[in-house]
Amino acid sequence: MEPLSDTRILTADDKGHWIAEAESVIDRGGVVAMATETVYGLAGDARSNEAVAAIYAAKGRPSRNPLIVHVADLGAARRLGAFNTQALALAEEHWPGPLTLVVPLNPDAELAKAVTAGGDSIALRSPRGAIGAFCQKTRRPVAAPSANLSGHVSATTAGHVLADLKGRIPLIIDSGPCAQGVESTIIDARTDQLQVLRPGGVSISGASTAALETDGESPVAPGMMSRHYAPATPLRIDVLPTDVPDGHIYLGFGATSLAGHPTLSASGDLAEAAQNLFDALRSADAQGAPGIAVAPIPHTGIGAAIRNRLARAAKGR
Ligand code: TXA
Numbered sequence: 001m002e003p004l005s006d007t008r009i010l011t012a013d014d015k016g017h018w019i020a021e022a023e024s025v026i027d028r029g030g031v032v033a034m035a036t037e038t039v040y041g042l043a044g045d046a047r048s049n050e051a052v053a054a055i056y057a058a059k060g061r062p063s064r065n066p067l068i069v070h071v072a073d074l075g076a077a078r079r080l081g082a083f084n085t086q087a088l089a090l091a092e093e094h095w096p097g098p099l100t101l102v103v104p105l106n107p108d109a110e111l112a113k114a115v116t117a118g119g120d121s122i123a124l125r126s127p128r129g130a131i132g133a134f135c136q137k138t139r140r141p142v143a144a145p146s147a148n149l150s151g152h153v154s155a156t157t158a159g160h161v162l163a164d165l166k167g168r169i170p171l172i173i174d175s176g177p178c179a180q181g182v183e184s185t186i187i188d189a190r191t192d193q194l195q196v197l198r199p200g201g202v203s204i205s206g207a208s209t210a211a212l213e214t215d216g217e218s219p220v221a222p223g224m225m226s227r228h229y230a231p232a233t234p235l236r237i238d239v240l241p242t243d244v245p246d247g248h249i250y251l252g253f254g255a256t257s258l259a260g261h262p263t264l265s266a267s268g269d270l271a272e273a274a275q276n277l278f279d280a281l282r283s284a285d286a287q288g289a290p291g292i293a294v295a296p297i298p299h300t301g302i303g304a305a306i307r308n309r310l311a312r313a314a315k316g317r
Pocket residue numbers: 036038039040041042065066067068100102116119121122123125127144145146147182183184185186197220221222223224
């Protein structure tokens with residue numbers, strides 16, 4: 001790939017002209033930032049060693065941390081991984097959607113080795129959003145981690161991507177803010193006992209959350225190490241407005257808020273808080289305050305995913 005001088009931003013239009021532009025970069029082993037309904041992803045052809053190397057390089061991501069492969073549908077997924085009965089049922093129920101399934105890698109799968117970090121399992125997802133449309137149109141398997149610098153909070157707008165990756169990638173497809181705002185639920189579906197590796201917008205009843213409690217000591221999902229999702233500013237969670245030190249930024253939720261400070265959702269709506277979360281963390285971080293304090297967020301629904309990201313951001317420093 002030619003050396004990059006700058007990063008181009010192209011607005012996604014209904015006519016889909018952007019798909020041909022993205023395809024021409026990805027065809028040459030390049031990477032393009034494009035949205036899913038969860039967060040922006042840094043997309044490359046999952047069969048190309050060059051593209052996968054470029055993804056790791058642009059993010060500064062350790063090569064032992066495998067990538068999610070995005071596909072058009074379950075048929076495409078089954079050429080890459082082995083789905084047991086439960087995995088099939090989950091894919092049928094939730095795809096396209098914010099659910100990633102870890103299944104045994106199909107030994108015949110034509111993929112770059114580095115996509116799975118050399119491992120024998122693969123994380124597969126059929127998303128909505130631009131990456132979903134790209135997979136539908138081009139029938140390519142698309143490797144895409146979140147489009148942020150390694151260890152930073154994920155990007156939910158093209159501006160966030162640019163802030164992290166300007167000059168490191170050739171093209172960003174701007175389709176506006178992501179609808180959901182937190183990364184996909186990851187379920188280990190290799191055995192009959194489903195394990196939640198990362199909570200997200202989809203809750204799976206009967207799945208064990210034991211893997212989350214290992215707290216990064218021996219993570220099944222390597223990216224769940226505690227230093228993830230960290231803003232630079234020290235962050236505390238479950239703080240009441242009365243306990244916010246002078247000069248610190250308070251991220252409120254519902255009635256638990258502080259005048260003159262931002263809120264994740266003034267009306268106490270968890271879906272809205274999820275949409276706003278990473279932008280709020282990035283904005284608060286940019287202000288250079290000595291600390292960020294966050295209001296208590298309920299554990300219910302997508303609240304569990306928000307709390308998970310905040311807990312990691314709090315531990316990150
Ligand atoms: O919403 C999302 O999932 C976004 C969009 C772009 O799809 N992607 C995303 O990718 O969040 P990333 O790379 O930032 O996080 C994926 C997580 C990482 O923690 C990685 O370690 C884990 O998935 N993972 C990937 N392959 C795995 C595998 N075979 N087994 C276990 N965990 C895996």
